[in-house]
Each structure stands twice: as structure tokens, then as C-alpha cells.
Amino acid sequence: MTKIIEVEHLVKKFGDLVAVDDISFAVEEGEIFGFLGPNGAGKTTTINILCTLMKPTSGRATLNGFDVIRQQNQVRHSLGLVFQDPSLDIRLTALQNLKFHAFVYNIPGAVAKRRIEEILRMVELWDRRKDEVRNYSGGMRRRLEIARGLLHYPKVLFLDEPTLGLDPQTRNHIWEYMLELRKRENITVFLTTHYMDEATVADRIAIIDYGKIIALDTPDALKSMVGGDIVTLKTENAEAAVVEIHDKYNIEAQYDGAEVFFEIQKGEEFIPTLVNNFKSGLQSISVRRPTLDDVFMKLTGREIREETGGPTVMMKQWAMRQTRGGGGRFR
């Protein structure tokens, strides 16, 4: 396999702030490579360097064999980009936006026409193709941007938080198409996200925090870093619960201000034992398989979502985790 992206000792500083702190990694051709981390971790900065929008402070990077500093034009021809922030001309129609893109990327007229139709139908905007983009909803604009990023069949497609704000149905639809296109055109996908379930489509994931890569492996291997299932409890007296679990089972449980949680092998089998003679006023209990969230938590001691803060937010996340389908739940 050839390496389509190679990054060596990349550093980017903004004044005193080190946004990207000496990272090195390589991406194989045809791979889906995920960049996972909280907002402000350096994901977008890295992408901006790789796609020639920013110059690194030091270090080097190549894309499709071309140096991102010295061979900008070749690099730009090799990549497609879906930005985190909107980048459409909202005063033009969807069709005009795509035609502009096709022209800039040198796609011959007849091919462009066929592809534009194919891609607009894929993102279900064909019927609205002659509307000005400013009349589009946020989700429609997002879909159009993804369509545009794919239009010239780039060697590497960068997706910076690509499906932010999309409903699950559209998200699945777009992923289906991207996976098919990857097979057909051997496109490499470079994805940044802080959605865990989105990151799991990746073949390999780099977890990035404070500008450094703190882990890089397949999703399964990353998950196996967490030592088993996650059991989460809500109790009347959290401190007492932590002590009780420690005394009875010699397990180090943690309390994050809202819930008590710990890791254990075969969590389902352990729960009946635990529940049977629990003294610290059990209110609810759940068990689930480890997620990339837990991996991040294990590595950094923090939750990945930037909103993490108040107990209400945590409750919401907890509830979301349940509905996303982790495991059994007892009341």
C-alpha cells in the first residue's frame, strides 16, 4: 500500500499557543482515517496545513507525494474539502456553485454535467438545484457542500466535522455514498469529528488532544484499551457507593459529579450480584460496551465533548448514550 499522506514533526504555533505540537503520522491510500478530539485540539489546523491554507511553523507534510508547502498547486488538485464552516456562494444557485467548482477543477463539460446530476440526486437536492443557496436550510447547505467536495473525485477527501447538524437519515445516506465512491474511485477519506459513532466508520483513528496525537489505532484496538464493559450507577449517596464497591469487590469506581462508574469484564453477569445487596441507595444502573468516548476518557480523564460541564449536560449525554443503545438498563 502507498502512503497518500505523510506528516513528520508538524508544528503550528499562533503566538504562544501551540495548536499542533509535533505530530507525525501516515495515511494509507484508500483508507478512512479519523481525527478524533475535542474542539480546539488542533484538528482543523492540521487539515488547513495539509490542504495548503496555512503554513506550518515547522515540520513537513506530503499529500499524494506532493509537498504541501512547495507544490501547492498539485496538492490542491489532489484534494477535496468539506469545511467545518460554510463555504458556499449563497447568492448563487446550487447548480451554479457546482458548475463553478467543476470549472475550477478542470472537469470537462459533459462529464461535469453528468456528475453534477448524479451527485445532486444523491444528496436529494436535484429538485432544488435552481434555488439560491441562501434559501436553503442548514442541512441542505451541508449536503451541497459535501456534494461539491466529491464532485472532482479527489484523491483525498477532507471532511471537517462533515455531518454536523444533519439528521441521522441523511448522514447514513451520505456515508453510504462516500463508502461506495471510495471503493469505486479509491478515494482516501480524512475525517475529523467529535461524534463517536461517526468516527467508528474509520479504519484507523488518531486521538488528538492539546495538539498531540495521544493514540492511533483501529477503533477496536482503541476500545480494547478500556478494560471491559462500563457500569454506570446513580445512587442516593455517591461517595458511600464508591467506598462500598471498593470494599466489597476491590474495584476502583469513579464519581464525576453525576454518576458513579467503573469498568469490569462481563458487566451483565456482574450486575445481579451488585444489585442484590447494594446498600447505598441504588436509583438506576446500566452497563454498556466501551465507546471511543471511554477511550478518550481513559486517556485524558476528560469527556470529549466540549460542552461537558454542568450536571444537566452530563445527564443529557448520559440519556443520549442510553438511547444510542449501549446495553441493558435496570430501574
Added chain:
Amino acid sequence: MNNLRGIYIIWYRDLLRFWRDKARLVTTFVMPFLFLVVFGTGIASSMMRGSGGSDFDYIQFIYPGIIGMVVLFTSMMTGVSLVWDREFGFLKEVLVAPISRTAVAIGKALGGATIATIQGLIMLVFIPFAHVSPSIGGIITLIAVMFVFALSLTSMGILIASRIKTIEAFGMVAPLMLFPLFFLSPAMFPTQYLPAWLGIVVKFNPVSYGIDAMRQAVLGSQQSAMFGIHLFGFRMPIILDVVVVVMFGIIMGTLAIRAFRIQE
């Protein structure tokens, strides 16, 4: 080759946007109409009273100045559109595309200059109010002068927009540039009777030469054409006016491309 395509598509997009924005075409008429018909008539009638009747036709005189005003202000819109593109993110799509930044800057300058020239041309509908009768040759000269003049100004707009990155800041700075450039030129008054200090400032303003060239093109041998810029005791001929504008354009264009290339 690719750069030519790039220049073309950037130019084309700006024209497409201009064409779609028809409201802008209508509002274009309001200010020139007020200046020419209301302001012009007002000043002309009070001047008649003051000088006890004169051959100087003020409306005829300011008409080319008003075309110059339209070109000047429309050209600065190129800078505005660049700042908007940045604000709305579209600039990113352009900057990451496989076209050089030089091509983007040139396409943008040409697009803005084309629009400004079209807007200037629309001002010809005021000919019946302006007591002028330009020749065909004069109008062709006018178009050429307008385009060169506009190109130097759109380059200046791009230069400013490369440095000033928010809409708010640009909205503050643009009038601070535009109004002095406009008022310190022969657009609204003849310059040979000015006090020395003001006359010198006018002669250092590159916009003066653009407007003077347009005036000579429109008025031809008509009487008000006599009121123009004198350097070293000689009336500037139109060709030298154009040379000054071209030189100004080359400087602005070079600076604009440089500024546009180095921005991140």
C-alpha cells in the same frame, strides 16, 4: 492555461452575481440623479446669480464627474465583495482551489472593473439632462478610460480588503478613503481657481486624472472641457491623464497581488 481559466471563472462569477442582483442596478440611478439634476441645478442657478450670468455650464461640467463618482464607488465594491466572500466562507473554496492566488486577484479586479464600467455606461442615460453631445469616438474613449480607471481602483480595493478583514472595519475605512479621493478631485468643481494648498492636493490625487480624462472624452471640444488639470502651466492632454491612471493602476495591482498572496 489553468490560470487563465481561473481568472475567467472568478470574473464570470462576479458578473453572474451582479446580474442576479438587479436591485443594485436600480439603486445605481438614485445618487447620480440627485447629484446631477438636483445638486447640479441648485449650484448652477446660484452661480448664475453670483457671477451675473456666465458661459460656464455647471451641469455639463459635473456630468463626467458624476460618471467618475459612479465608477469610483462601484469599484470599491470589489473590496467589499472580497470581504463578504471571506465572511461567508466562499473565499476558502477559492483559496483551496488549484488556481493561483495571483489569478484570483486578477480575476477579481477584472470582474469589479467590468461591473464598474457597465455601471458607468448606464450613466449615459442622463445625457439628455446634462447638456452634452459626445461623439461616438468620445464614448469609445470614455469606455476605455473608465475600464482602466476602474481597474486601478478595484486593485486598490483588493489591497485594502487583503488587510482589513471584517465587514465592520471595511465599512469604516472605505468611506474614509473614498470621500477624500472624490472631493479632492475635479469631479465637482474646476481646479484652476482653487487656493494653492487645495490645488496641490488635487494634483497628487490619482483619481483627479481619471476624472479629467473622462471629462475630456465626454465633452470633447465643448466649453467646459477647458476646465481641467494644469501641470507646470500646461493643460494635461487626455493621453497623459491616462498614463497617470495606468501608472497608478500598475502600482495598485502589484501591491494588491502581493498582499493577496501573503494572506493566510
